[in-house]
Amino acid sequence: MIRIYNTLSQQKEEFQPIEPGKVRMYVCGMTVYDYCHLGHARVLVAFDVITRYLRHRGFDVHYVRNITDIDDKILRRADENGELFSELTARMIQAMHEDEARLAVLSPTEEPRATAHIDDILAMIRTLISKGHAYAADNGDVYFAVDSFDGYGKLSKKKLDDLLAGARVDVAEAKRSPADFALWKAAKDGEVSWPSPWGDGRPGWHIECSAMSTCCLGNTFDIHGGGPDLMFPHHENEIAQSEAATGQEFARTWMHAGAIRVNKEKMSKSLGNFFTIREILEKYPAEVVRYFLVSSHYRSQVDYSEANLVEAGRTLTKLYHALRGLVPSKGVADTDYDRRFAEAMDDDFNTAGAVAVLHAVAAEINQHRRDGDDQAARDSAAVLVRLGKVLGLLQQGPEAFFHADTGGELTADDIEALIQARAAARKNRDFAEADRIRDDLLEKGIVLDDAREGTTWRRA
């Protein structure tokens, strides 16, 4: 039995998909006007692990993650760059796909783009107007009438009165109530636009997700996820739009990832304290970044820091060390480790607990190795790789991990040659020379490991 924390009920609930064996999940994706940062990576990796685990448990997961490719910020940035908005978004989408691939994030089942769903968006707006939940204003905008929807605030636990009282929302006179939000925005001069019954314009952000999710997954689906800062107003508005339009429950389970912090502050675009994924990947191997993310629970806040990434690197190195030189066995039956792993993951995807099981398996491999039981070591290695896969870890060969080119001055061949030279010196008991070579390599970031079978190396 899988239990998932549902933001709606604020508690863990037993997960029962609408259709047995099948999971329909929608996650709010990126607005593609800039490179993805670590916060995006958190959401990407969190829902990637969730998808992998649900599939591991036998569910057929239909995972939809949208791309917002039309919005104010995109238009502004394209304007600054002096390029078409579509050129900007095409570049950023490609960059996003590259970042994802490096982080071993699997592609979602579907990746709908807002600009390809304008008709669906218009249809939903028409429905909302006809049902009295939305109105076209004099300025060409269309707004959702928040007070027409009873459940407004049920996700973020906000009361409409409180929202109105503290209203810092823009005071567009066109709105009937300050809390109303735009479904359709009239085009300003020269802006890209689509025709509509209310004049040329473009969709508001919230309606895109309502239209795309409903379109791909149906009126009601199992899981809706996203970043922590989307809960209000974005997700609240999605619920209002979708449930008002269809008259049916929207998403059953709402999942929100925790924020990434830098120096005790949330990493965000508005604070300007963000690190892009590609910046970080210049300093740390992608799998180390992924390990860092996976080693704490998806709902907790995590601090991005040099020390934490370095530690993640050391720890991952240890896991790969256990696998080094072993060919995992085929067809190894489930073990007690598989059971413990599943127990942790069943509990709201407790990846931290699951990672602890990985370490237990690694310790067992090392023990078998010490005992000289190669078969048992290979069997355990198979378990480690199998469980690692569910977390998107340990899927490259240990040598590939250890030898990954991080831009050092030495090539693999150079290093091998030096190892040979050192081996010769050691054979002659010229330890001064042997140590000189080892120290020299260490200075260049290469660590040597002398095993019984010979010397191996890795990049520090």
Place this chain on the structure above:
RNA sequence: GGCGCGGUGGCAGAGUGGUUAUGCAGCGGACUGCAACUCCGUGUACGCCGGUUCGAUUCCGACCCGCGCCUCCA
């Protein structure tokens, strides 16, 4: 001000009404030419104050502190 989340050993980070998280770092030992890796052993813990209980880090209440959302943001 409203709503929500959290305070665990040097650090990171799970979890539990009474029994080892795990990792990094440290210490002692084995292995090693010396190291590294690995193995064995080892220390330090649950913000504060009350309450419930035979017993609370774990449940309840107050308090202190930190964080998030309330405006575009993953």
